[in-house]
Amino acid sequence: MLTKNDLARYERQILYPDLGEKGQKRLKQSQVVVAGLGGLGCSASLYLTCAGVGHVTLIDCDRVELSNLNRQVLHYEEDIGEKKPFSAAQKLAKLNSSIEVIPVFKKITAQNASKIIKGANLVIDGMDNFKTRFIVNKACVAEGIPFIHGGVHGLFGEVTTILPGRTPCLACIFPEVPQRKVSLPVFGVTPALIAILQVTEAIKLLAGFGSLLTEKMLYFNGDTMDFTFRNLVKNQNCRVCGTKKV
Amino acid sequence: MSIKVRLHPILQNLAGGQELVEVIGHTTGECLEDLEIRFPVIKQLIRDKRGQLRRYCEILVNSKSTYPKELTTPVKDGDQIDIMIFVAGG
Numbered sequence: 001m002l003t004k005n006d007l008a009r010y011e012r013q014i015l016y017p018d019l020g021e022k023g024q025k026r027l028k029q030s031q032v033v034v035a036g037l038g039g040l041g042c043s044a045s046l047y048l049t050c051a052g053v054g055h056v057t058l059i060d061c062d063r064v065e066l067s068n069l070n071r072q073v074l075h076y077e078e079d080i081g082e083k084k085p086f087s088a089a090q091k092l093a094k095l096n097s098s099i100e101v102i103p104v105f106k107k108i109t110a111q112n113a114s115k116i117i118k119g120a121n122l123v124i125d126g127m128d129n130f131k132t133r134f135i136v137n138k139a140c141v142a143e144g145i146p147f148i149h150g151g152v153h154g155l156f157g158e159v160t161t162i163l164p165g166r167t168p169c170l171a172c173i174f175p176e177v178p179q180r181k182v183s184l185p186v187f188g189v190t191p192a193l194i195a196i197l198q199v200t201e202a203i204k205l206l207a208g209f210g211s212l213l214t215e216k217m218l219y220f221n222g223d224t225m226d227f228t229f230r231n232l233v234k235n236q237n238c239r240v241c242g243t244k245k246v
Numbered sequence: 247m248s249i250k251v252r253l254h255p256i257l258q259n260l261a262g263g264q265e266l267v268e269v270i271g272h273t274t275g276e277c278l279e280d281l282e283i284r285f286p287v288i289k290q291l292i293r294d295k296r297g298q299l300r301r302y303c304e305i306l307v308n309s310k311s312t313y314p315k316e317l318t319t320p321v322k323d324g325d326q327i328d329i330m331i332f333v334a335g336g
């Protein structure tokens with residue numbers, strides 16, 4: 001049920017015919033896991049919280065550093081040294097006390113990933129490395145939970161939505177997990193933009209309207225301000241989601 | 247004979263803003279070598295020191311995966327090769 005306060009708080013988005021009170025109620029009943037609370041995860045969880053997603057789980061295993069503050073907008077100077085999920089949850093609770101924000105300070109591993117995401121309506125990719133993304137991609141396929149991938153590099157970003165079993169997953173395109181873990185260049189604006197596209201996908205998926213970024217990758221090139229697409233094709237031999245796994 | 251390589255947006259900046267580059271070759275590997283001769287800086291990004299394709303790169307032909315034959319898949323007139331790059335920052 002939407003309360004009187006909910007109706008007032010979300011008035012302007014409830015006016016959107018495809019959302020309405022029915023869609024808002026769905027958002028309120030939803031649980032979203034934000035995996036990673038860096039540039040992508042901070043902006044994504046901020047807008048999930050604004051939009052009234054009822055249960056938001058924030059997971060990260062890092063502590064706030066000064067070099068994070070050019071892009072990780074939920075962490076402030078006073079939070080340096082603090083666990084990222086707790087730093088973020090504190091701000092989000094002040095922004096919207098009517099939703100449940102669950103901070104989890106934990107490293108996502110192949111062993112615990114399924115347990116962490118179980119019961120969620122979707123997972124938002126806020127991660128900063130290849131390895132964990134592939135672990136979460138696999139867990140989402142195994143659990144049948146939609147996964148909204150985002151990635152950034154400098155002024156460049158990408159987004160796609162994966163509906164397990166139905167649309168191509170990350171391993172369909174990249175069968176082997178790249179090993180590299182280095183500091184990549186990144187501005188604050190790029191992950192913010194990509195995260196907001198991820199949340200746009202999340203709202204539509206949870207409320208059940210609009211069309212999704214499935215079977216295609218959206219690329220943003222901030223250098224030229226071009227938005228382009230690539231079609232993605234499900235790989236029948238995909239080791240994660242294929243019907244003829246090799 | 248017309249085979250085109252569609253560059254990932256990150257690579258387009260290294261090829262003077264071009265998205266599509268016409269190349270010559272009978273396999274994906276030959277076509278990529280043709281591309282790399284013209285844009286050596288692309289080679290640095292997509293290959294490791296031993297000349298192997300880096301794992302964050304994948305090669306598609308007409309949107310289909312070529313794994314594990316990324317460099318040996320035959321191509322014919324009219325095919326389009328895509329260089330995909332996995333973007334890992336967050």
Ligand SMILES: [Zn+2]
Pocket residue numbers: 168169170171172173235238239240241242
């Ligand atoms: Zn797959």
